[in-house]
Amino acid sequence: MTPLKTIIVDDEPLALQVLSACLAEFPDIEVVAQCRNGREAIEATLRLQPDLMFLDIHMPGKNGFEVIKALQNDVMPMVVFVTTYQQYALDAFDLHAVDYIPKPLDEERLARAVGRALERFQSTQARGELKQPLIGAIDDLLQRLSDNADSAPSVNSAHSLSDAKLVVRDAGSARVIAQHTIDWVDAAGDYMCIHAEGETHIMRSTVKELVAALDERLFRRIHRSTIVNVERIASVQSLSKGDYLVLLECGEQLKVSRSYNEPIKQLLKKL
CATH class of the missing domain: 2.40.50.1020 (LytTr DNA-binding domain)
Structure with a gap:
């Protein structure tokens, strides 16, 4: 199959380098852009219309959730979140069939995420149907974080x-x-x-x-x-x-x- 056009988004240069090097090992993945903030991610998505995006959640300016909400259905790629959130919050992503990789990067987890993306791409699900499950996962996650404020910070809170x-x-x-x-x-x-x-x-x-x-x-x-x-x-x-x-x-x-x-x-x- 044709390699999935992929963009990676992280505000840490070293994280971008490591993820890019790891993804180079997968012949079905082609990294077409590396973005250091949410604005660059949105621009690259509109310009390149990638199949897949590896997206950091916590970034200055627009965070990963805001990037998702800003994109239109017709250009919405599959998304793998890269995050430091604890497991209880990440369960929300599994419930909505959205993949994630905990930081620091784990090669086995990355391979699993790539495998899931390839399977999903080959399925009959239309790309335009991906956004609503993502929005649902985001809303579910933020609700869980709100309910468990003592043990995890929300990306949209004024957490000190x-x-x-x-x-x-x-x-x-x-x-x-x-x-x-x-x-x-x-x-x-x-x-x-x-x-x-x-x-x-x-x-x-x-x-x-x-x-x-x-x-x-x-x-x-x-x-x-x-x-x-x-x-x-x-x-x-x-x-x-x-x-x-x-x-x-x-x-x-x-x-x-x-x-x-x-x-x-x-x-x-x-x-």
């Missing part, structure tokens, strides 16, 4: 960064840490060191698991084993060969791994 918490369990006790107080995090074997307000808290976790638990608006990876609170960055120094050194308000200096240089460049444009 200071509300996000991280629970660190150790030897039968649990310490609740406000995420906005965390300066940085680094890995030590099978454990993560959480540096907050002059203290270091140790929790058993992988970097991947911790990234999923932290507020994506507040934290960025600068190394495969280091995460920083972007609001704690005092300055960024350019080193030789295109490397960077991040200086935090607490005085800590952290080197940026070269593979994470581009996200830091993009972050500096927003600061």
Whole structure:
């Protein structure tokens, strides 16, 4: 069959690069555009009329839900949401036969999403019938988020960064840490060191698991084993060969791994 014309949408340059590289492994997928915000996604959809869209939900400006609602039925592609929402909310997508991939990207889940898209494309369902199930899934999801406000933020709410918490369990006790107080995090074997307000808290976790638990608006990876609170960055120094050194308000200096240089460049444009 002819490869599905696909566009990918994410405001994180590194996320776009990773997703594009992964999709290149599927011969039935042809990435025809990469978009960094909702406006670009709408323009690319109207211009290219793709068959499939991988769409990040949380983006500045128009979020993923608003992109869907802005598109007309006659240009509506199949959609795979890329999201950090918890499982109870994501069930809404399955109920409406809309696929999703949790962040961080999982290759097995990506393969499943591609397989579902190919099956759906080959089915007799008209493309123009896709929008109403999507709208229903969105409305259902937002209702669930509203009903469970204590455990998950809504993309359309005035959710404060200071509300996000991280629970660190150790030897039968649990310490609740406000995420906005965390300066940085680094890995030590099978454990993560959480540096907050002059203290270091140790929790058993992988970097991947911790990234999923932290507020994506507040934290960025600068190394495969280091995460920083972007609001704690005092300055960024350019080193030789295109490397960077991040200086935090607490005085800590952290080197940026070269593979994470581009996200830091993009972050500096927003600061």
